[in-house]
Amino acid sequence: MPRDRKFLALYAAHRNALLNYASTITGDRVNAEDVVQEAWVRCAAAVAPRENPLSYLYRVVRNLAIDGRRKADLERRRHDAGDTDRINQIAEDRASPEAELVARDNIRRLQDALAELPERTRRAIELYRLGNHTYKEVAEQLGISVGLAHALVLDGLEHCRKRLGGIE
Numbered sequence: 748m749p750r751d752r753k754f755l756a757l758y759a760a761h762r763n764a765l766l767n768y769a770s771t772i773t774g775d776r777v778n779a780e781d782v783v784q785e786a787w788v789r790c791a792a793a794v795a796p797r798e799n800p801l802s803y804l805y806r807v808v809r810n811l812a813i814d815g816r817r818k819a820d821l822e823r824r825r826h827d828a829g830d831t832d833r834i835n836q837i838a839e840d841r842a843s844p845e846a847e848l849v850a851r852d853n854i855r856r857l858q859d860a861l862a863e864l865p866e867r868t869r870r871a872i873e874l875y876r877l878g879n880h881t882y883k884e885v886a887e888q889l890g891i892s893v894g895l896a897h898a899l900v901l902d903g904l905e906h907c908r909k910r911l912g913g914i915e
Contacts, residue, residue: 753800754800757800757801757804758787758790758791758804761801762783765808766780768805769782769808769811769812772813772816773816774816778812778815778819779812782808782811782812785811786804786807787804790804853911856910857907857910857911859910860906860907860910860911861873861907864903864906867889867891868899868900868902868903868906871889871896871899871903872900872903872904872907874888874889875896875900876904882897882900883896885900
């Protein structure tokens with residue numbers, strides 16, 4: 748059997764194990780799929796002979812998964828730094844004591860509106876809006892479907908908008 752066919756058979760036989768391995772590193776099955784496919788493309792195109800092709804494939808999967816995880820962490824830190832910059836700018840632009848009083852009143856009203864919501868809806872909003880989680884992450888933490896997580900967040904936000912009179 749030519750080397751390419753042997754390698755394809757090896758890949759096909761170990762694909763699920765490679766996906767599970769990559770998932771433990773990336774923390775996400777979708778990203779793991781991308782990593783394993785990229786590893787396959789790179790390994791299939793590699794010209795150098797391999798003594799242990801399965802070990803080589805696992806090493807490429809591991810390296811790609813770690814690189815992807817690092818890149819995602821860096822993006823997250825950049826995003827968080829942007830949030831910090833906005834918060835600092837707001838603090839520098841702080842208005843009059845009257846404006847601060849209005850803002851505190853709005854926060855109190857928002858807390859009251861959140862307290863009126865069912866626990867699961869309130870928690871979904873907190874995870875999504877305050878925790879910056881995706882709908883998928885909200886669904887996983889609450890043990891519900893992604894569609895239900897989306898609906899809970901939308902319903903809760905609508906309730907809060909009504910209670911605050913359009914203030915966001």
